[in-house]
Amino acid sequence: MFLGVVPLAFAKGEPPAAPPAAAKGTGCKAPPAPACSADKVALGPATASPFTANAGDAPALAAADVNNDGKTDLVVTHTNGSIDVMLSKGDGTFDLKNTDARVSGYGLGLVDLDGDCNVDLVFSSFGSRSVGNSVDVRLGKGTGKFALPQNFPIGVDNVVKMIFTDLNGDRRVDIAYEGNNGGAPSYNLGTGKGAFTSPTAFVPHDPWTFGDVTGDGVVDLIEVDATGARKVPSMCVRANNGRGQFADPVCYELTVNARPRFVQVADLNGDGKADVIVLTEENDSWVNVLLNLGGGKFDDREKYKLDFNCNAFLATDTNHDGKADLACYWGNTNGGLFVLHNKGDGSFGQKPEKYPLGGDSGRSEEVLVMGDWLGNGHLGFATIQRGTDAVSVISAECR
Numbered sequence: 261m262f263l264g265v266v267p268l269a270f271a272k273g274e275p276p277a278a279p280p281a282a283a284k285g286t287g288c289k290a291p292p293a294p295a296c297s298a299d300k301v302a303l304g305p306a307t308a309s310p311f312t313a314n315a316g317d318a319p320a321l322a323a324a325d326v327n328n329d330g331k332t333d334l335v336v337t338h339t340n341g342s343i344d345v346m347l348s349k350g351d352g353t354f355d356l357k358n359t360d361a362r363v364s365g366y367g368l369g370l371v372d373l374d375g376d377c378n379v380d381l382v383f384s385s386f387g388s389r390s391v392g393n394s395v396d397v398r399l400g401k402g403t404g405k406f407a408l409p410q411n412f413p414i415g416v417d418n419v420v421k422m423i424f425t426d427l428n429g430d431r432r433v434d435i436a437y438e439g440n441n442g443g444a445p446s447y448n449l450g451t452g453k454g455a456f457t458s459p460t461a462f463v464p465h466d467p468w469t470f471g472d473v474t475g476d477g478v479v480d481l482i483e484v485d486a487t488g489a490r491k492v493p494s495m496c497v498r499a500n501n502g503r504g505q506f507a508d509p510v511c512y513e514l515t516v517n518a519r520p521r522f523v524q525v526a527d528l529n530g531d532g533k534a535d536v537i538v539l540t541e542e543n544d545s546w547v548n549v550l551l552n553l554g555g556g557k558f559d560d561r562e563k564y565k566l567d568f569n570c571n572a573f574l575a576t577d578t579n580h581d582g583k584a585d586l587a588c589y590w591g592n593t594n595g596g597l598f599v600l601h602n603k604g605d606g607s608f609g610q611k612p613e614k615y616p617l618g619g620d621s622g623r624s625e626e627v628l629v630m631g632d633w634l635g636n637g638h639l640g641f642a643t644i645q646r647g648t649d650a651v652s653v654i655s656a657e658c659r
């Protein structure tokens with residue numbers, strides 16, 4: 261599991277509750293208008309942005325504008341229990357501040373929980389100072405600083421995946437997660453004030469995510485069942501009844517019989533219906549595209565063989581045409597960031613663009629996040645550069 265899905269999940273979730281009249285901060289401003297047309301945008305080259313050295317491994321990375329200046333910032337967790345807040349300077353470099361915390365896991369999220377327009381920080385705690393099976397919430401002040409932690413019990417230990425979205429249609433952000441140390445994947449509903457209620461297990465097949473594929477305005481549970489209960493791996497929709505309870509699965513067989521690794525939900529053909537993309541891998545990697553026909557019914561229309569592997573995989577609109585593209589990070593010496601451009605109808609016929617990131621991550625799953633590092637309205641990418649105490653940042657520049 262990796263945490264690269266988290267920022268994308270923010271984008272797909274319902275917005276947090278409307279800010280109170282006396283709200284401070286400017287974080288609810290619209291993002292900067294694109295400074296140039298998509299054909300003038302060029303990604304890269306990758307630059308290394310150092311984080312705190314010798315703070316242990318950096319398992320998680322998240323991106324959001326934490327000081328409300330229109331430029332996306334980064335947060336990195338360390339296995340020594342501390343957190344780096346990296347404020348974007350707007351030129352592809354960052355101002356770094358290391359804060360003591362009690363983290364060392366993959367559970368990290370940046371999301372506005374209390375609707376004050378300031379991004380808040382959520383992280384799982386484990387290790388010697390942890391409060392077991394819990395997350396810490398630190399409410400953002402909109403300046404890049406965060407209030408003291410509030411601790412909330414969750415259903416698992418050792419979180420390896422966290423998704424923030426609204427599961428019960430009350431426009432308050434909820435948290436869903438899974439761990440690798442026992443306990444079923446669960447969710448806690450958000451109160452809209454930065455707190456969470458008690459955990460509810462929902463037991464999905466892996467990989468899983470959320471997206472509104474039935475078009476009723478509430479996110480459904482999307483999972484890939486490769487347990488052998490079905491002949492071949494199948495993408496399954498479990499419709500949300502609007503209260504965070506999921507119906508029995510309705511499944512669609514994939515045409516590639518290989519191990520599912522990642523699932524993403526995004527509109528690929530611009531018809532307003534959320535489509536599903538499953539990345540499967542055996543010896544070869546395949547992108548399986550399932551277009552939403554409406555009412556939660558799917559057509560397994562296309563599959564694409566990749567000549568590379570993916571340690572992280574995102575469906576994301578890179579050129580502002582309303583149709584999601586695909587991004588894959590392969591942490592291999594021959595690897596890098598690969599972007600597959602959507603032709604506009606949900607097909608991916610063109611050769612992927614490759615952006616070298618340097619080094620071998622040596623991991624099977626990695627983190628890939630997106631952000632407007634320059635404040636120019638265009639999204640670039642970032643990932644952790646293993647072994648160098650740095651984040652690799654690819655900016656989207658207007659040329």
Ligand SMILES: [Ca+2]
Nearest residue numbers: 325327331333
């Ligand atoms: Ca910022």
Ligand SMILES: [Ca+2]
Nearest residue numbers: 372373374378
């Ligand atoms: Ca907040």
Ligand SMILES: [Ca+2]
Nearest residue numbers: 426427428432
């Ligand atoms: Ca909610």
Ligand SMILES: [Ca+2]
Nearest residue numbers: 527528529533
């Ligand atoms: Ca669609």
